[in-house]
Amino acid sequence: MSVCRPVRCLFASASLPKPPSAPKRSFHASAPRAARKRRAHYPSIKAEDLNLLNQAADTQYPKYDTSETTLLEKRYTPAQIAAIKAAETAIDTRDLVTQSQRRSDPWLLPYEDDLAEVDPVTDHAEKLDIKDIPGNKSFREVNDVERDEAITLLANENLAKLFPDGIPEGEVSEDTVRQLEDAMGTALTQAVLDPRATMRIEDDRVAATLADPRYSMVLPDLPRIENRMVRQTRRLSSEEEEDPRQKRLLQYLDWDKTKLRSIRCKTLVVHGVTNQTRMGKIRSLYYLTIAGNQDGLLGVGEGKSVEPEEGRKQSIMSAIRNMRPVPRYENRTTFGDLEHKVGATKVQLFSRPPGFGLRVQHLIFELARAAGLQDLSARTPRSRNKMNVIKATWEALCNQKLPDEIARARGKKLVDVRKVYYGGSVH
Amino acid sequence: MSLVNLAHVCSHLQNASKARLGLTSIPVSKMHVNLMLGLQREGFISSVTLGGTAPPQPFLLQETVDPEAHEEMAQKLAEQPWAAYPVPGSLGRPAGTMLEGREILHDVKVPQNPARRRLWLGLKYWNNEPVLKNMKLVSKPTRRIWLTSEDLGRITRTREAAYVKGLTHPGECMFLTTDRGILEARECVERKLGGMALCRVY
Structure with a gap:
């Protein structure tokens, strides 16, 4: 390798012709990408110009107008009004639109109220003196x-x-x-x-x-009370001409017919069973049915009768009666991995990321769909007896250990990292 | 450092939880003590006490200051806070004695013979369920598993790494022995430490 070679290159570069900027001959029939004029399908507008977020924030969380501020001044002290104003300015309404969400934890208030109106049931009636x-x-x-x-x-x-x-x-x-x-x-x-x-x-x-x-010295009229006793004594047109079993079930559940109609039932196991007596064999049919509202309620019921229809109805009714809540993470999957054993059957359920789907065997699939689970995978490594698989899955789903309970049991603070990372807007 | 004893401790704690014992004892070793302190830090057990073959006396049965004397002492300390500090030994008293507010140290009888010492653990229960339900070895006596902090990052995010399954159960913990002592997996990730996996608990 010669030392003067780079120098020669330097000298040579001046005399050499420059390579053409574009290749002379194209190898494709169509024009190259750079030559084509790239046009969007629609004119691009900047988000700030569109102003949608600001509009949404203004309509959902409007500012106090003058009439409202005068009302506030009547009600609150100047210090309180200053605090209200400070709170109003501290929170950007656009953040409320994009980041805030409703509480879904087990300790939220059982009713929705902005405490703006007097509720005749929960609040004391306003009383005025002489x-x-x-x-x-x-x-x-x-x-x-x-x-x-x-x-x-x-x-x-x-x-x-x-x-x-x-x-x-x-x-x-x-x-x-x-x-x-x-x-x-x-x-x-x-x-x-x-x-x-x-x-x-x-x-x-x-x-x-x-x-x-x-x-008035006398208390105002009592509000209409919605409770079990009142509902049972009241007659609705929708409750007429029904079979006594369904009526008992409705009384037990404290439901009306329309709510019962939203329950999905499916008979998963049917087989004949025989009872050997000294008179001979008595054949009857066994049914196992699951019921769920596809929103976190799931029940399993069994029925057996000589009459097929009777047994089926028995199983459906007991499935609906046995419905228990299934805790769901983000309303789509289980809280961590679950394992449950019934007899020789072991069922392992694994929670999965969003969009994974129900990649499980058919019985567990039906249960998961009835309970409203969307992302799940499962293994049944041992016996796959149908009845036991269903029972084990149901029990595993119903007896989940919730993170809140674990946190309380251990005295530690547990945080859902996913919820924090996505600012709570995960579902 | 054999892991056989740790394996015995793991199964013993599971069995004791299943039997709903309030207090149980395990053999003492430095690793056991540190691991149990780690378990206590994570809230799996309520107390760790060194004692003999008999269980240590419960707190309620030990000698305490009666409430009146306690009140008197509190009043006196409020007036003369310096009484809580030890006085120099010039006034006829031995050096280091305090006038008031002496901390009551409950003496736990620890045998002189180390072979007779036991580590006493208080087990926890919540909602009729044991807090510590499952405790299993990760490394085995014949097959130790060392994990890097990258592996641990993956494991704590429920993925499998280095043939160790992820921490998929809710609230599951894994303890590792590192050159900074026995630590929980998430703590190791935070401090970018690797180490030998000991056991997983949930």
Whole structure:
């Protein structure tokens, strides 16, 4: 290797012709990529220009307008209003749109409430005292003439309320006459009991408080209570003509028919069984059915009867009755790997990433679909007895150990890293 | 350092949990002590005490200051906080004695003979279930497994590495012996340490 070679190269470079920038001859019939004009299918608009996020944030979380701030000033002290304003400015509403999510942990409040309205069930009814009545509270008792006038007026008012279409006139049937007499009696009694008939109040505002339920000594009407007892005694048109077994099931579950219709049932195992007696063999059919609402409820039921339909119905009813909650991670898979053994059958269930699918054998597939699991894989390394596989899977799914429980048992803080990494927007 | 004893400890803890024992004992060795302290740090066991063949006296049965005397002492210390510190030995008292607020040290009777010492562990239960349900060796006496911090990173993210299955059960822990002592796998990943895998617990 000569030392002067690089020098020669330097000298030579000036005289050498430069290579053409593009190859002279193309080997393809179509134009090369650079030559083609690249056009987008739609004009590209910058995200800032589109302004969608800002609009969404403004509509979902609007700023306080002046009327609202005046209302707030009536309610809160200046220090509290300053705190509210500081909190409002500290949180970017766009962050609320993109990052915030609803709580889904087991310790969330059992109801949804922004605490803006008074709920008659959970909150105390607002009560006002005699001190809250504005104006002059003096009144005087009326004389007989005034009282009779007032009673007539009030009785007419009450009668008009009972017959909004006008009092029937002309030839009327006996029923109507009796109804009219009853109504007149009622109206008159109401008018006599009305305080306006016996006393005269000077101030109109004070008179108005008589009709205000907040001043009433008596508690307001109890709200309609939705509970089991009320629902059982109430008759719904949808509950008519049903078989007694289903009726009992609905009573047991405290459900109505529409809710029962959303349950998916599937009979997975059918086989004949025989009972050997001294009279001979009694053949009957065994059914194993699963039931699930595809949203975290799963049940397994068995039925056996000489009549095939009877046995099937038994199994369906017991499956629905046996439904138990299945905890699901991100509403799609299990919390970690599970293992359960029933008899000689061992079932291993493995949680899988999103989009993995249900790569499991057919029985476990049906169970997972009924429970609403979407990503799962499984192994049944030992016996694959159908009934035991189903029972073992069901028990494994229902008896999962939740991270919250583990954290409490160990006294440690456990964090779902996936949830933190994706800012909670994982499902 | 044989792992045979550790294997025995693992099965013993599983058996003791299944039998719902509140307190159990294992033979003492430096590795056992450090591993049990690691288990306590992770919340699997409630207490680790060195003792003899008989279990150590429970806290409630040990001698305590009665509440009135405790109150008096607290008042006196509030007025004269310096009474909590040892005084120099010039005033007729031996050096190092404190006037008040002496810490009560419960003496656990540890036998002189090391062969008679045992390590007493308090087991934990929650919701009628043992907290420590499963404890298995990873390295075996005949086949030790050393893991690098990269392997551990993969294992703690539930992937398999170096023929060791990932930590897929919820709340599963793996303990390793490293040159910085016995540490949990996630701690090793944090400190970029490798080591010999001992056992996995959940």
